[in-house]
Amino acid sequence: MTVITKQPVNPTDHLTDADVEAIGVELDAIRQDILDVRGEKDAAYIRRVVDVQRKLELGSRAVLLVSILPPAWVIGTVGLSVAKILENMEIGHNVMHGQWDWMRDPKIHSTTWEWDNASTAEAWKHSHNEVHHTYTNIVGKDNDLGYGIMRVDEDQRWHPFHLGQPLWNFINACFFEYGIAAYDLELGKNLSIPKDKRSEKFKADLTKTFAKIRRQAAKDYLVNPALALPTGSAIPTLAANFTANLVRNLWSHSVIMCGHFPEGVETFEKKSIPADETRGQWYLRQMLGSANISGSKAMHLMSGNLSHQIEHHLFPDLPSSRYAEIAPKVEALFEKYELNYHQASLPRQVGSAWHKVVRLSLPNGFLATTTPKNLPSQAKLLWAMSTKGTKVRRAAQARLTQTERRLASEKAAAAAA
């Protein structure tokens, strides 16, 4: 989808300024309703999840001490995968958001939590809480739109590198925790700066990340396998831990892709966002820039309640356990103001997100203007766009867009006739 301001029909055109502010007031009220009743039950919930997750992780690692036995390998790997997913998604991500700071428990607090991931909590909190949640879906400001390696919006300029983005996406998915670490460090940008000009902060962050990766890798690929040596299970345990990390990476990557990439999720132009964006306007951008996943309670839990992405983006600091409760109220608000509440099942959202990744690996208008008959000439055009430099690429893109528009209006005229 192109940015909301460049669409033929802006989905927010029917809203007056007063409407937008009213949306803000209604959402603030929904938030306050939860704050008013947040208490013992919520605290008991997170403590139980933490307790279960830790016992599951330790139990699984204990089982893996005899992972040379195939049943133990399977049980241990499944258990460890679930434990890692729970820790990253329902616990870590949410604790670091400050959702549980209100408990005043220094052990479950955004300022002290360190998560089971290659990226440091500090780096994650900056790139996710501060950047992504503030500039959500603003093209050019929210780097989550493609993570710097893909284009996920027509308004992100196409580059031949993007032809490989389905592959880059898959590789990123497999090694997602390292992808996140690199992303949180803004590795691409910082490494392109000559060594002597790089900021002290980057160098410090890099050191901390390397230290984190070292500890994480030692845990999964050295210490725990070594502990399994006596039973001859060292290699199986190493394989199990690698598999659990892979499963966590693939699952979390899929869920995260569903948050903002499915077709139909809105993006926003930098220059159309005022510097003093009001609360109502911020809420509206969060509403339209996020997508939900519908499914079972188990799915919601395993997604860290990111299945309620819309609710999470509206209220990142409310306990995740409350998102399911407020979802009907939020959906009702969407209906009241005639906005699209983007929600679909997990397979559909994941499929839609991948569809976008594949579709936008090609220049804008390429798929729309290609037919079996003109395939050879289109292929030549693509080759030229990829190899003949920026000027040729830009000119060709302009022509493609023009052709696409012409074809679209011809089609519309034919349909009207």
Place this chain on the structure above:
Amino acid sequence: MASTDTRPTLRSRLRSVAEAAVTPLDLDVVLDHFAPLRAGGDAQGRIVEVRPETDASATIVIKPSRAWAGHVPGQYVRIGVDVDGVRLWRTYSLTHGPRADRCISITVKAIEGGVVSNHLVHRARPGQMLQLGPAAGEFVLGDPMPRKLLLVTAGSGITPVIGMLRNLFSRATPVTADIVLLHSALSQSEVIFGEELRRYGAEGRIRLVEMHTDVHGLLEVDHLETIVPDLAERTTYACGPVGLLDSLETHHTERGLTLHLERFRTQLVTPGEGGTLAFTSAPDVTIEADGARPILDVAEDAGVLMPSGCRIGVCFGCVLPLTSGAVRDLRNGEVTIAAPGDGVAIQTCINAAAGPCEIAH
């Protein structure tokens, strides 16, 4: 001779391996799930009994973790209680022990509108965990203890004194002190430990003078010599409301008599509009903060380098500890009050000063 051997022991090596196997978790955090009261763990305790004393008071008996370093009777302890999910800290006198079973106890009176006291008296259950601070306070009898004692208490001020008496009367070697206890309560039914105190009186262990405000009126410090003729020979220990303690202090100072006081300091922070802002790293600097502007903005205007993020209350990138004072959330008016040790952290971008406040930064 102190050992300066820093070579890794087997124990420390095993610990390192265990930590490397569970990182980023601390080994202690992991062990807390299995044996929270173990040696080397945090200072916490498990409630083993909740014993009602009067309609509005109860004794909470606690089994502390191995980290508990013991106490001297008369001392108090800071307790961290999770009430409605929030960890709140209060201070209570220790009413039992030290005991052979290592258990300690506090006796709590439910105050009107008191969040923690009402929770402890009415909703605490055996099995629940509490956080513990170390025992503290100088309201102790000393060694050797005075031969003639006057204990003056009112209301819940009896709590440190009952701790002293229980310890004295449970000793193997009998106590030979001459003790007068003058206790004032609103009515007979409101005397906490009433039966026990009367029993001590009947057994001749103490001379008990009970005053009930509904029958006898308030305790008048000027009448003290009438009630206790040999007042001048006694060391006085007093615990109770501010008014009583202040008049006792004046009375005893005038006569040059020894007085030990235990003041129950109520944390009365009435939130207002705006206040002074101070930072722990620069205690001499105070900034005037108006109640309508976020602390983040006020501090930055005054030249303080502050952590920040979205500046709209969403990202928690500006969180700093509020060591003391009151702040108001500009979004919904909610007030947060903190006293030292409460562990309160606030977002500075959406909170404004609601009184004098100090931030750790």
